[in-house]
Amino acid sequence: GAGVSQSPSNKVTEKGKDVELRCDPISGHTALYWYRQSLGQGLEFLIYFQGNSAPDKSGLPSDRFSAERTGGSVSTLTIQRTQQEDSAVYLCASSPLVGVTEAFFGQGTRLTVV
């Protein structure tokens, strides 16, 4: 596709439920990021997939959060047993290569936990 695509754009879930957020990176991009942006806050790094190397999971806030990237393309961020503090916009970005280069962002998924 032309850009990074995230789905759904909005998600409302009940506390305690599991949610899955999807990211389709730009075709051919080898690196993929997930960030979380809480209301009025900056971008909190969650996880970075860097080609065939082990992902950098150092930003995941708890073991309720996990992510995978299948076939080096689509990525899914899963939040188990959601809590109200998980409410935020979850942003995905991809980069054309592994290494320091610019990241291209999707529009995000707004998650609301009620």
Place this chain on the structure above:
Amino acid sequence: AQSVTQPDIHITVSEGASLELRCNYSYGATPYLFWYVQSPGQGLQLLLKYFSGDTLVQGIKGFEAEFKRSQSSFNLRKPSVHWSDAAEYFCAVGAAVSSYKLIFGSGTRLLVRP
């Protein structure tokens, strides 16, 4: 580990006035530096980046930034602000070792007075 500080949460300038947004980074080696802009309801767009070479870099929309190693700064400037520049601005730093993840500052919200 790298980190970024944007000391100004909000900045208000009059249309036509000059602008400088501050960014300080912490990283032990040569950093890779970025400025992104997030307009209301929009995704993040890259304004400019610094990897090496000339310490004054030009970006889109008339923005520029200067890398000052001695001050660990990468401030964003624009000589004459337009009302359409009202947005949230994020500085980011990338590391060239271990993980290439981008770490973002907390952002500066720019308000433009008519």
